[in-house]
Amino acid sequence: MTEKTEGWDVYAQLLLLSVAWGGAFLFTKVAVETIPPFLLVAGRGLSAAAVLGGALAATSRRRQVPVKLGWGPAVVLGTLSGWLPNVLTAWSLTRIDSSLAAIIGAATPILTVVLAHYLLTHESLTRQQAFGAVVGFVGVGLIIGVDSSSVGGQDALGQLAMVAVALSYALGTVYGRKLSPSEPARLALRQQFVSGVAALAIALVIESPWNVRPSSASIISLLALAVFSGALPYWIFMRLLSRARAGVLASVGYLIPVVAVVIGFIVLGERIGGPAFGGMALVLVGIFMSSRTAPPPQLVPAGE
Numbered sequence: 492m493t494e495k496t497e498g499w500d501v502y503a504q505l506l507l508l509s510v511a512w513g514g515a516f517l518f519t520k521v522a523v524e525t526i527p528p529f530l531l532v533a534g535r536g537l538s539a540a541a542v543l544g545g546a547l548a549a550t551s552r553r554r555q556v557p558v559k560l561g562w563g564p565a566v567v568l569g570t571l572s573g574w575l576p577n578v579l580t581a582w583s584l585t586r587i588d589s590s591l592a593a594i595i596g597a598a599t600p601i602l603t604v605v606l607a608h609y610l611l612t613h614e615s616l617t618r619q620q621a622f623g624a625v626v627g628f629v630g631v632g633l634i635i636g637v638d639s640s641s642v643g644g645q646d647a648l649g650q651l652a653m654v655a656v657a658l659s660y661a662l663g664t665v666y667g668r669k670l671s672p673s674e675p676a677r678l679a680l681r682q683q684f685v686s687g688v689a690a691l692a693i694a695l696v697i698e699s700p701w702n703v704r705p706s707s708a709s710i711i712s713l714l715a716l717a718v719f720s721g722a723l724p725y726w727i728f729m730r731l732l733s734r735a736r737a738g739v740l741a742s743v744g745y746l747i748p749v750v751a752v753v754i755g756f757i758v759l760g761e762r763i764g765g766p767a768f769g770g771m772a773l774v775l776v777g778i779f780m781s782s783r784t785a786p787p788p789q790l791v792p793a794g795e
Contacts, residue, residue: 501735508724508731508743513750515720517758522712525705528581529694534713536573536687539721543680546722564670565681571663573686576656578693583656586649593748595653597631600624602661603741610665611737619780627745627777633770661741667729668737675729683725742778749774 522531583592601624608615694700705713731740749771 501731501739504727504731505735505739505743506746508727509746509750511720511724512743513747514754515716516751517754518712518716518720522705522709522716525709526703526713527694527698527700529578529690530698530700530703531713531716532574532577532581533687533691533694535716535721536683536685536690538687538714538717539725540680540684540687542718542722543676543683543726547676547680562681562685564666565678565685568663568667568678569682569685569689571659571666573682574689574693576659577686577690579652579656579659583649583652586646587653592649592653594632595650596657596660597628597744597748598654598657599660599664599744600741601628602657603664603737606661606665607668607737611669623777623780625777626780627742627774630770630773630775630777631745631748633766633773660744664741665737667732668740670732675732676726679722679725679729682729683721745774745778 519531526534580592580596604620604624728740752771
């Protein structure tokens with residue numbers, strides 16, 4: 492039995508996800524100027540949970556939605572796709588360059604398709620999909636522009652931390668795909684709440700948030716992170732968990748650098764070099780190849 496290929500509406504929502512999460516780099520760059528990283532993650536998660544909670548309350552007045560999922564899945568997703576990779580990323584960036592961290596983190600789609608091959612039914616990895624994942628990874632490398640000679644010269648623990656980040660996101664995607672939640676908005680709310688509370692606990696210990704004096708620009712950027720890069724995309728992502736294969740969902744990890752580069756060009760006036768354009772083309776080719784399903788086997792009459 493072959494699985495149905497995703498429709499264009501799924502890819503449109505994936506593009507919206509990449510725009511929302513790619514734009515988070517710009518918002519974070521402004522917000523982190525006066526808000527410490529862990530406090531920023533906590534504010535983003537808790538604010539996103541509040542937005543989703545308000546939306547659920549407004550839409551469920553006439554009809555009570557039964558709660559089918561407990562807090563267990565939210566704790567798992569809030570850890571694998573929330574506070575744990577955020578903490579590891581923040582720690583690794585104190586030891587290695589951001590460009591190297593980004594290229595290691597972009598291994599998430601590759602790890603996802605491999606894990607899905609072994610852990611999910613009807614998501615076997617074909618050679619074409621594997622090659623497409625590698626092509627997309629190379630494309631991200633061209634966009635970011637990491638010098639391969641610098642990999643061995645930087646802190647090994649920082650690099651291992653980013654490998655753990657990629658693995659954590661991959662496990663979160665595969666787990667969510669296996670879960671196929673029937674209440675995506677409620678699960679997204681709980682995931683953001685768990686992630687925000689965990690990050691707040693860390694911030695209380697190491698960042699003394701009571702001494703923070705955020706600027707107006709940082710507060711506005713934090714709210715933008717909560718709504719446009721938090722509540723909305725995570726709700727869309729939870730919806731897609733029951734409709735798209737894990738490898739297709741993970742391809743957002745390739746699109747995010749493309750969106751970040753384009754936003755930097757439009758908003759910040761950053762230049763885009765020739766290799767970046769080639770990388771964008773490879774990303775699109777890689778996503779196309781890794782999202783293709785194998786053709787159904789042909790039935791041959793017994794006489795032939």
